[in-house]
Amino acid sequence: MRHGCRKGAGWWCGRVKGQGYKLTISRQAILEVLSKTSKHLSAEEIYNDVYKIYPGAGLATVYRTLELLVELGLVHKFDFGDGRARYELIEGPEGKKHHHHLICTKCGKIIDYTDFIEDEVELLKKIEKGLSEKYNFNINDHLIQFTGLCEKCRR
């Protein structure tokens, strides 16, 4: 089969090998961890979780792999204002829905919301089209987030 991805290797196998990158044990473990959580993990948190299934991976490799996955468009990198980057797998066909974030600036709570996503995406498409024409930009991605105080912190 294409790129020598044996079955059970994960849907991402082709996405990685297809671009000429090797699918190493570390990379598989990192993708495994990302695919099994709905949290917004930091590099170190990912490193800790990876350690449980493959203790051989180093923190530097986690950073390098995350950078690669962002480049390949498999992972989103976020800054929620707590001083460390956070990562989320952009799921494949079977995965979770496209969503945006609501961030509490006091306690750091993150809510994934899918409400209004259709409206948002529709507008975003229109804007992307307009901007890419006007500024000759090749737009790949967008970011929308709301910040404020959550139920507990607003009191």
Add this chain to the structure above:
Amino acid sequence: MRHGCRKGAGWWCGRVKGQGYKLTISRQAILEVLSKTSKHLSAEEIYNDVYKIYPGAGLATVYRTLELLVELGLVHKFDFGDGRARYELIEGPEGKKHHHHLICTKCGKIIDYTDFIEDEVELLKKIEKGLSEKYNFNINDHLIQFTGLCEKCRR
């Protein structure tokens, strides 16, 4: 006058003193610098510019002041992916228009765009209302940005 802001002190005087904070020379110099640029300065760049008009200010004070100004809602803090935070004054009544950003992931070029802002703001209002009701969030701010490749880098 209220809060003892003498004329020529800058429109921000009341916004700072009104919240019980002192308007020190360092803070004034920082606001001065921010109000005279349309760039997206990092803390160190601000520090360098401040040095020219008031060499007494320290880098730590620049960081502390920026944090305060963000809290007061006078400044926006951005992460454009180059490893340092960037700051922009949210202008007063006479200031520049509300805008969002277009970021080149290769060369780091930032374009401020105001196209479609009416549409965006309209939708954002609707979403803010919906989300704050559903999740009991007190939404203060939003962030929209597009990432991609600029004219030069897309080739």
Add this chain to the structure above:
DNA sequence: TCCTAAATGAGAATGATTATCATTCTCATT
């Protein structure tokens, strides 16, 4: 199985941001 470039791990290095603390300054009150 072999070969080669890609990828790795361990730890050092980097660099932005934050904490510390003795001193200075702001400003409401006198």
Add this chain to the structure above:
DNA sequence: AATGAGAATGATAATCATTCTCATTTAGGA
């Protein structure tokens, strides 16, 4: 204009997420 209390400061050290270095290992096509 002088005062005093507490906020704010500057210099520097400390922190800590991220990146770099380099000798070694690995993936995967031949």
